């Protein structure tokens with residue numbers, strides 16, 4: 219076991235760090251206020267090789283792995299969780315294609331992402347989020363394809379996407395085994411995208427409803443076999459949760475970036491804030507949770523890169539870093555006192571941004587259910 223990054227990993231991490239500091243951080247507050255993604259960032263990040271990191275070079279990606287994705291996203295989200303998420307979330311739509319796509323499908327769709335298009339992963343519906351098996355959007359076989367009807371909600375980057383990976387019921391009576399996945403072009407007749415939804419935080423990343431009214435999808439756009447969609451979504455999450463854990467990791471780091479200089483610079487009762495044990499211990503606890511978050515995230519990503527089952531570790535990392543981020547943002551405000559509550563300082567945005575980490579990509583409660591299920595599996599295997 220070794221804990222050192224390779225030279226290439228250290229380089230890409232540094233590149234992401236510099237880009238985030240120089241290009242993302244100065245835009246963060248305004249993008250949050252405007253509730254709008256800053257499109258030129260995407261082209262800049264693409265040119266630097268900071269996107270499509272885990273996509274094989276054959277399709278125009280960087281040909282690296284989940285660990286490099288985590289290293290980069292940590293830095294981008296350290297500068298702004300909203301802008302960082304909007305930049306990184308194409309990976310969530312690319313993953314089902316990488317996992318289940320035929321060679322023809324990979325050649326058809328992935329290079330479009332490598333060239334700068336956006337795509338979204340569309341699973342959640344107004345009536346079914348945690349209960350993914352309960353989705354209602356239907357895909358009925360007709361002629362040479364399928365007809366989709368229904369709606370999705372909370373779809374990240376939907377307003378920017380030129381295609382969607384959509385999960386729909388092909389056999390409504392078969393529960394989670396009746397779900398299939400499809401790639402659907404944005405300009406398909408009958409597909410409409412709603413206005414970006416108003417949100418507490420992560421406002422620079424657009425999130426929309428998507429409606430399907432008699433949308434025709436050709437047969438070659440089905441990903442994998444009929445009925446394999448649910449399993450594909452779950453396998454996708456095993457790959458993407460280390461990335462989302464890295465979002466949280468970046469946020470915890472940013473809380474320290476903001477709170478530590480404040481605590482060393484401000485005086486109270488004749489001492490610096492950090493010289494008061496109550497404040498020092500909060501900062502120390504932030505560092506403890508940062509280090510734990512980092513190890514958990516990198517471990518979950520590393521397992522994915524080894525091709526090993528990482529369901530347990532991906533959920534542990536996602537749950538831990540999300541909770542750590544929410545906790546650290548709350549305490550960062552506390553350390554800054556009244557200034558922490560002011561929109562003039564970054565920490566109130568960190569607090570608003572952090573909350574979503576405990577909700578999307580499986581809530582913190584759902585992660586714990588997955589972890590408990592995996593623990594039982596290990597027990598049954600005599601581990």
Ligand SMILES: Cc1cc2nc3c(=O)[nH]c(=O)nc-3n(C[C@H](O)[C@H](O)[C@H](O)COP(=O)(O)OP(=O)(O)OC[C@H]3O[C@@H](n4cnc5c(N)ncnc54)[C@H](O)[C@@H]3O)c2cc1C
Pocket residue numbers: 338339340341342344345346347348349371372373374375417420425574577578579580581582583584587
């Ligand atoms: C900003 C944002 C971006 C998102 N991006 C996407 C995206 O790109 N694509 C996409 O498909 N989805 C996306 N989502 C949706 C997200 O994944 C869901 O919101 C999430 O899975 C929770 O589902 P829900 O909102 O329906 O809440 P519910 O499932 O209704 O849950 C409500 C509460 O009940 C708890 N709960 C529910 N069931 C159980 C259970 N069995 N055991 C214990 N507790 C339970 C939950 O933990 C939660 O606290 C996004 C959401 C947000 C807010």
